[in-house]
Amino acid sequence: MRRIREVLRLHLQAGLSYTEVGRALKVSKSVVGKYASLARAASVDWAAAQSLSDEDLDARLFRPALPRSSHQLAPDFALVHQELKRPGVTLMLWEEYARGNTANSERQVTWFTSRSLRA
Numbered sequence: 001m002r003r004i005r006e007v008l009r010l011h012l013q014a015g016l017s018y019t020e021v022g023r024a025l026k027v028s029k030s031v032v033g034k035y036a037s038l039a040r041a042a043s044v045d046w047a048a049a050q051s052l053s054d055e056d057l058d059a060r061l062f063r064p065a066l067p068r069s070s071h072q073l074a075p076d077f078a079l080v081h082q083e084l085k086r087p088g089v090t091l092m093l094w095e096e097y098a099r100g101n102t103a104n105s106e107r108q109v110t111w112f113t114s115r116s117l118r119a
Helices: 002-013 018-025 029-041 046-051 054-061 077-085 092-100 109-118
Strands: none
Touching (some): 002 018, 002 046, 002 054, 018 029, 029 054
């Protein structure tokens, strides 16, 4: 956190470029740019960065990632596992699953196999 605060001080208060800040702190200019853009996106200027605690600054700059919602339907692997135990049943279940779920056709047999064997 101390490095982020120092990057913001040198860039926002002293007006140094990304390259100059990077040289002074021995970090890449892309890291300096990343911290500056995170601060800009969070509306954190140097005065705000000074007044915030380390935890608050961290929370403002690095917001938690939003969970992704999956629109893909996963098969019931417990049922698949039971079906695979029956004689004569092979991974043709994959083809049956793929036919029924055309939105998931990009999934590979290896994906299906690895998850069906874990069930």
